[in-house]
Amino acid sequence: xxxxxxxxxxxxxxxxxxxxxxxxxxxxxxxxxxxxxxxxxxxxxxxxxxxxxxxxxxxxxxxxxxxxxxxxxxxxxxxxxxxxxxxxxxxxxxxxxxxxxxxxxxxxxxxxxxxxxxxxxxxxxxxxxxxxxxxxxxxxxxxxxxxxxxxxxxxxxxxxxxxxxxxxxxxxxxxxxxxxxxxxxxxxx
Amino acid sequence: xxxxxxxxxxxxxxxxxxxxxxxxxxxxxxxxxxxxxxxxxxxxxxxxxxxxxxxxxxxxxxxxxxxxxxxxxxxxxxxxxxxxxxxxxxxxxxxxxxxxxxxxxxxxxxxxxxxxxxxxxxxxxxxxxxxxxxxxxxxxxxxxxxxxxxxxxxxxxxxxxxxxxxxxxxxxxxxxxxxxxxxxxxxxx
Numbered sequence: 171x172x173x174x175x176x177x178x179x180x181x182x183x184x185x186x187x188x189x190x191x192x193x194x195x196x197x198x199x200x201x202x203x204x205x206x207x208x209x210x211x212x213x214x215x216x217x218x219x220x221x222x223x224x225x226x227x228x229x230x231x232x233x234x235x236x237x238x239x240x241x242x243x244x245x246x247x248x249x250x251x252x253x254x255x256x257x258x259x260x261x262x263x264x265x266x267x268x269x270x271x272x273x274x275x276x277x278x279x280x281x282x283x284x285x286x287x288x289x290x291x292x293x294x295x296x297x298x299x300x301x302x303x304x305x306x307x308x309x310x311x312x313x314x315x316x317x318x319x320x321x322x323x324x325x326x327x328x329x330x331x332x333x334x335x336x337x338x339x340x341x342x343x344x345x346x347x348x349x350x351x352x353x354x355x356x357x358x359x
Numbered sequence: 360x361x362x363x364x365x366x367x368x369x370x371x372x373x374x375x376x377x378x379x380x381x382x383x384x385x386x387x388x389x390x391x392x393x394x395x396x397x398x399x400x401x402x403x404x405x406x407x408x409x410x411x412x413x414x415x416x417x418x419x420x421x422x423x424x425x426x427x428x429x430x431x432x433x434x435x436x437x438x439x440x441x442x443x444x445x446x447x448x449x450x451x452x453x454x455x456x457x458x459x460x461x462x463x464x465x466x467x468x469x470x471x472x473x474x475x476x477x478x479x480x481x482x483x484x485x486x487x488x489x490x491x492x493x494x495x496x497x498x499x500x501x502x503x504x505x506x507x508x509x510x511x512x513x514x515x516x517x518x519x520x521x522x523x524x525x526x527x528x529x530x531x532x533x534x535x536x537x538x539x540x541x542x543x544x545x546x547x548x
Contacts (some may be wrong), residue, residue, distance in 0.1 A: 181438050182510075209508070219408060221484075245408070246486060287528040293432035318400065344478040
């Protein structure tokens with residue numbers, strides 16, 4: 171079902187002609203590429219943030235509560251709720267990273283983990299993907315590995331309370347929000 | 360309901376001590392800030408991408424179809440589906456930008472527009488917000504303003520077809536996916 175303004179299979183990829191580092195910082199690496207667009211036009215300064223691959227875990231307890239993290243986010247200068255999430259290390263899979271973040275940030279362990287899908291935060295300019303997971307029947311370990319750079323308050327919410335937060339525009343971190351909505355659907359709420 | 364690892368209201372903001380431009384490009388402006396964390400620790404190179412404010416429109420036709428755009432996204436090197444979306448200009452509101460993008464990218468016009476909420480794509484490092492809208496009863500104008508840098512194929516999907524795409528991990532742009540899930544819920548699908 172389509173109005174076929176452009177025939178199927180006619181959206182074409184671009185060609186990378188050359189590439190250099192515009193910002194060679196280990197914590198924020200930006201490439202400047204010379205690219206040939208599908209139209210043939212050449213742009214000599216297309217910037218791409220080589221952003222980290224992220225794993226995000228929706229933790230759901232046996233008694234039916236989501237485990238949320240409240241943290242300060244500097245770039246938007248706001249204290250926000252989200253799920254445990256973080257960068258995937260070189261020696262781990264995204265699923266392993268999601269389980270590790272759950273344990274470090276929230277102090278919970280997962281048994282079975284199921285994938286919810288993948289999302290791209292800003293795919294014109296950011297190369298990294300977010301891999302989203304749901305873990306049912308998570309259990310508290312009694313400890314978490316507090317990162318002094320990222321103090322975290324752990325909060326438990328029922329599905330009804332999480333829906334109320336979403337509808338009140340109080341749960342706004344995009345990858346966590348995608349994961350929340352997919353998990354709520356999957357869990358039947 | 361909380362396990363109170365940190366008391367409520369105890370997550371603190373950081374203080375910006377100084378700021379300079381690390382990448383002063385008009386299309387990709389990155390700040391380097393010296394910041395004092397809540398712990399008192401000072402970091403002298405915290406990078407923030409001053410990313411654009413984005414408006415995203417979920418268009419829904421009178422006969423019950425979503426209007427999607429298929430476009431190439433260079434940073435992830437993938438042809439992807441999403442809703443009409445783009446940067447908010449200085450002289451327009453986010454809602455006006457959403458209506459403009461709907462007309463330019465998809466060739467549809469909106470009557471009544473309702474907000475779906477706001478999301479932050481990567482709030483530790485990106486300053487920009489995404490403002491999400493739903494427009495019911497959108498109508499084709501018969502023309503769109505093709506941008507040679509961003510060829511767009513417009514595709515119509517029923518709610519059931521959109522759910523199938525989401526479940527098959529074929530609708531992955533984060534802000535569009537958030538907006539899709541909120542719109543599907545609101546419309547009763």
